[in-house]
Amino acid sequence: MEIWLRLAAGEDPVDGGMADRYWSETEGHLNTQDGVLKGPDGVMGAHIAIADGHSQQEGLAFIGTVDWILVECETWSMIPLENLISARTGSHTKIAAAITTPLEAQGAGFALQEGVDALVIPNDIAMVEAALSVKAQRHEEVGGEPVQLNEEKELVLASMAVTAVEQAGVGDRYCLDFLSLFSQGEGILVGSSAASLVLVHSETIPSTFVPTRPFRVNAGAPHSYVLMADGSTKYIAELVSGDEVLAVSAEGVSRKVVLGRSKIEQRPMLKISYVLQEKIGRKANESHVYLQQAETVRLITDLPDACSVTELKVSQAILGWTDHGARHLGQPIGGHVLER
Secondary structure (H helix, E strand, C coil): EEEHHHEECCCCCCCCCCEEECCCCCCEEEEECEEEEEEECEEEEEEEEEEEEHHHHHHCCCCCCCCCEEECCCCCCCHHHHHHHHCCCCCCCCCEECCCCCCHHHHHHHHHHHCCEEEEEEEHHHHHHHHHHHHHHHHCCCCCCCCCCCCCCCCCCCEEEEEEEEEEEEEEEEEEEECCCCCCEEEEEEEEEECEEEEHHHHHCCCCCCCCCEEEHHHHHCCCEECCCCCCCCCCCCCCCCCEEEECCCCCCCCEEEEEEEEEEEEEEEEEEEEEHHHHHHHHCCCEEEEECCCCCCEECCCEEEEEEECCCCCEEEEEEECCCCCEEEEEEECCCCCC
16 A cells, blocks of 8 residues: 655655655646646546545546546545445556545545555645554555456355254245246355355246246345346345346356346245355354245255255255355455354
């Protein structure tokens, strides 16, 4: 992480040479003009003043197209910085944040446990000390690497052990109807934690009482995550027609399927808790999913086979997928997030 010291005209720096760069009108320093960030060697990137959602979107549009985005918030806010940090994951774009208080130095320096790439501070000794402290802490940190799907979107599914099946009352149940048909043994990945999802089977298996709906997955509760075709996650309640979700088979073969609609109804629900097979007995590693209490809602076992949620037993093995990276707004980031 860098420290950029902001100097007024004729002002001498108080940093004792500790800053990485200086921002002033002096030749050889950083400066900004008409939304452009310039350095000694020419254009470095964009200078964005964020006041609302629209100006935030303008900043997001530069990600991947410039080397640096210098961000100044009209009213200090962590949310725009977090959104920019999340969105820039995987790109070459770096983010510099203009701050004015030591508290803001901590916030910007460790936003999403990853932080900005530069703190832009006023020429004040207290701010210099705060920024240097954050920089030292950052250099001691060893952040996690974002986990992303590879280009072929091949998934290695994991075996999960069911630890409990409980009544969960009545809730909003989402059936997801797609523009293409599923095959038996195929479904989508759903769960209450973005780091641990289970493979929910499509409605392709005949039943005595209802016809098959091979375009449908009964995906459960609105708060649940679903794995998208681009490797991000979304809350089921936020899915809209046209979204591309990742369809996955019991063998891990995957493809994108386009959502046609969501069908939402009040239904009795089950809470199904599970844990990775190798972590049986470790309560801290337990995850769960809420699904409709119905014979036609099935999870895929490691045989592989499909088992109705109404017939699941404790210790039964089901297939799922784990992601060891943290996420913000569905995108993988460095850092750690705990969801229970």
